[in-house]
Amino acid sequence: MADFLFYLFAFLTVLAAMGVVVNRNAVNAAMCLLLSFAGVAALFTMLDSGLLAFVFLLVYAGAVVVLFLFVVMLLDVQGGDPRKPYQPITAAAAGVALALLTTGLLSLAERGRLPGSVPAAAPGFKEFAARLFTTYLLPVEVTGFLLLIAMLGVVVLSKRLETRGAVK
Amino acid sequence: MFAAINLSALQAAAGTNQWMAIYPELMLGLLALLLLGLELVLPKAPRALIPTVAIVGLVIVLVGLGINFHTAFLNRDTFAGLLHHSDGGQFMRVFFVLSAILVCILATVTLDRQPVSKVEFYHIVIVITAALMLLVQSNHFVMFFVALETVTVGFYILVSYFRTSAYSLEAGLKYLILGALSSAILLFGIVLLYGVAGSAGQQGALPGATAEPMNFGALRGFLAANPDNFLANIGAVLVLAGVAFKIGAVPFQVWIPDVYQGAPTPVTAFLAVASKAAGFAVLLTLVLNVFSPLQEVIVPVLSVMAAATILLGNLAALSQHNVKRLMGLSGVSHAGYLLVGVIAGCREPLAVGAVYFYLLAYLLASFAVFMVMAHVSGSDDADQDLEHYANLARERPFLGAVLAVGLGSLAGIPPLAGFMGKLLIFIAAFKAAAYLPSLYWLLLVAVAGVVVSIYYYFGWIKAAFFPAWRPPPMAGDAAPPVIARVGLTAGVTMVVLAFASVILGFYQGPLGAWLVTR
Numbered sequence: 084m085a086d087f088l089f090y091l092f093a094f095l096t097v098l099a100a101m102g103v104v105v106n107r108n109a110v111n112a113a114m115c116l117l118l119s120f121a122g123v124a125a126l127f128t129m130l131d132s133g134l135l136a137f138v139f140l141l142v143y144a145g146a147v148v149v150l151f152l153f154v155v156m157l158l159d160v161q162g163g164d165p166r167k168p169y170q171p172i173t174a175a176a177a178g179v180a181l182a183l184l185t186t187g188l189l190s191l192a193e194r195g196r197l198p199g200s201v202p203a204a205a206p207g208f209k210e211f212a213a214r215l216f217t218t219y220l221l222p223v224e225v226t227g228f229l230l231l232i233a234m235l236g237v238v239v240l241s242k243r244l245e246t247r248g249a250v251k
Numbered sequence: 252m253f254a255a256i257n258l259s260a261l262q263a264a265a266g267t268n269q270w271m272a273i274y275p276e277l278m279l280g281l282l283a284l285l286l287l288g289l290e291l292v293l294p295k296a297p298r299a300l301i302p303t304v305a306i307v308g309l310v311i312v313l314v315g316l317g318i319n320f321h322t323a324f325l326n327r328d329t330f331a332g333l334l335h336h337s338d339g340g341q342f343m344r345v346f347f348v349l350s351a352i353l354v355c356i357l358a359t360v361t362l363d364r365q366p367v368s369k370v371e372f373y374h375i376v377i378v379i380t381a382a383l384m385l386l387v388q389s390n391h392f393v394m395f396f397v398a399l400e401t402v403t404v405g406f407y408i409l410v411s412y413f414r415t416s417a418y419s420l421e422a423g424l425k426y427l428i429l430g431a432l433s434s435a436i437l438l439f440g441i442v443l444l445y446g447v448a449g450s451a452g453q454q455g456a457l458p459g460a461t462a463e464p465m466n467f468g469a470l471r472g473f474l475a476a477n478p479d480n481f482l483a484n485i486g487a488v489l490v491l492a493g494v495a496f497k498i499g500a501v502p503f504q505v506w507i508p509d510v511y512q513g514a515p516t517p518v519t520a521f522l523a524v525a526s527k528a529a530g531f532a533v534l535l536t537l538v539l540n541v542f543s544p545l546q547e548v549i550v551p552v553l554s555v556m557a558a559a560t561i562l563l564g565n566l567a568a569l570s571q572h573n574v575k576r577l578m579g580l581s582g583v584s585h586a587g588y589l590l591v592g593v594i595a596g597c598r599e600p601l602a603v604g605a606v607y608f609y610l611l612a613y614l615l616a617s618f619a620v621f622m623v624m625a626h627v628s629g630s631d632d633a634d635q636d637l638e639h640y641a642n643l644a645r646e647r648p649f650l651g652a653v654l655a656v657g658l659g660s661l662a663g664i665p666p667l668a669g670f671m672g673k674l675l676i677f678i679a680a681f682k683a684a685a686y687l688p689s690l691y692w693l694l695l696v697a698v699a700g701v702v703v704s705i706y707y708y709f710g711w712i713k714a715a716f717f718p719a720w721r722p723p724p725m726a727g728d729a730a731p732p733v734i735a736r737v738g739l740t741a742g743v744t745m746v747v748l749a750f751a752s753v754i755l756g757f758y759q760g761p762l763g764a765w766l767v768t769r
Binding site: 190228229232235242 | 331481
């Protein structure tokens with residue numbers, strides 16, 4: 084049963100991810116992205132990582148994709164890119180990528196030695212929080228500065244200029 | 252509920268958080284916040300002093316670092332193994348603060364000509380500097396990635412800072428997309444390494460598996476036990492590819508010319524010097540320490556990259572007329588020489604000091620050139636053509652002399668620091684070639700690259716010193732930009748940079764002794 088569910092969700096994730104790439108309508112692509120995220124969250128749940136699944140749904144599916152959709156609808160893009168989506172160079176690049184991927188998978192099957200199991204039962208909220216505020220306190224503080232400069236950047240790059248008419 | 256948390260375990264985990272070990276970074280963080288606070292509370296007129304506050308604050312941190320160079324934390328881990336303090340890390344800390352000072356001085360020259368807000372620029376430069384300092388001392392992939400992302404996000408903003416210029420916005424977008432791609436590649440490599448090295452004590456774990464697979468020391472132990480593990484090798488190569496994006500090594504150099512041209516001149520200098528130096532400091536840690544059991548795979552990969560980087564950087568720079576693109580592409584070739592040093596470092600300890608010395612010489616020469624560029628460029632920061640340098644030496648002999656010293660040092664002309672840097676790297680590579688014969692070929696490529704680079708560096712000097720005949724200006728032609736007056740701070744800085752480039756070429760003193768014997 085678990086195997087069946089794993090294949091189901093893995094297939095759903097990959098299929099939806101391909102839908103993001105090949106879809107020419109931005110809204111449809113964003114919805115495919117949402118589906119793909121839901122599949123990944125389901126895979127996390129099957130690995131007993133409830134926390135990760137929850138955060139994934141909340142942050143990516145809940146916030147990021149909604150932001151994408153918001154921007155896409157705000158811009159009101161009609162019809163998409165007028166150029167032909169699949170040119171010969173696209174096919175060539177896809178062929179090379181497929182060949183590389185096949186080589187990689189074959190050598191992995193031949194020579195790769197994988198760990199037999201995955202870490203079961205990832206830590207819950209309590210241990211996660213305790214780690215964040217003890218062992219990983221410094222990265223958390225640095226992330227604070229990261230968010231600060233990101234916010235400043237948005238202000239600086241979008242604020243109305245002091246002198247009008249300077250935009251070339 | 253609170254009783255359930257084991258307090259003593261938490262205290263033990265937090266006990267290694269010795270904030271004194273990172274006091275320079277803390278001071279920089281406070282300084283950055285102070286700048287924002289000052290802009291909030293000060294009335295309009297004294298706000299012009301804020302850049303001075305930034306520069307003075309950075310100088311104070313630099314002096315503090317110099318006095319306390321041999322800190323009590325040397326060769327120790329702090330923050331539960333997130334950071335490791337070494338004398339190489341101390342050198343890079345000084346290096347980054349020095350380049351931040353120079354970037355701020357450059358910004359005082361350039362920023363006034365543009366309708367942009369000033370204080371945020373200095374704030375972001377200082378935050379990036381602190382993050383760079385943490386990056387080169389990190390000993391754990393979590394710290395490494397957070398610091399790297401802070402640096403990268405800061406650069407996304409700085410590159411598109413002149414947002415009235417279409418070039419700057421284009422550069423920002425390109426840097427954003429390619430930077431995000433490189434971060435994704437790096438992260439994927441880290442995840443693969445985490446996946447194979449983790450799961451200690453579990454059924455089916457690989458030999459040498461560790462409970463802390465993100466820690467550099469523990470990861471190295473795992474790799475030593477499994478040097479032929481396929482996934483671990485892929486992970487290591489992907490991590491190196493992510494770093495190669497930052498240093499602009501071929502085949503990850505595509506972003507360099509456009510981003511260097513569009514970015515404001517101080518940001519171009521910051522990218523060219525500090526960001527690249529951080530990439531190499533990280534590369535030294537990764538190649539010589541963490542991934543050292545995988546050298547069988549890594550050394551050939553890096554060798555091919557180094558040869559391609561030297562050749563492509565030099566050949567592409569030959570045909571450039573825009574001086575910012577020229578600096579970018581010649582910077583690619585410098586990354587190639589430095590890669591030769593990193594490869595040589597696998598067998599010859601002298602090479603590590605040589606790479607540090609090369610970076611210092613590169614800093615002095617590059618900032619001298621960028622200082623002159625900031626004065627010659629007009630209000631359109633992206634349009635800096637070789638033609639604008641015609642008659643520079645006759646009209647402004649001071650700027651011409653500084654330019655000649657900087658370019659001569661970059662080209663590696665004998666009495667200057669850049670020559671000593673190249674010489675040290677080549678000597679180290681020659682010594683290491685006894686163990687790694689492919690280095691002989693790399694040396695050959697590098698020497699050929701140096702010869703080619705003399706052509707375009709001297710083309711620039713020729714444009715500044717020997718006036719060529721030019722058709723008289725037509726009515727519709729845009730007038731060449733007016734060369735800015737050299738202020739006191741900028742003038743003194745240029746004199747110091749030029750003299751340091753000359754003196755370091757003759758006499759390396761205790762610095763050279765420390766670098767060679769470390």
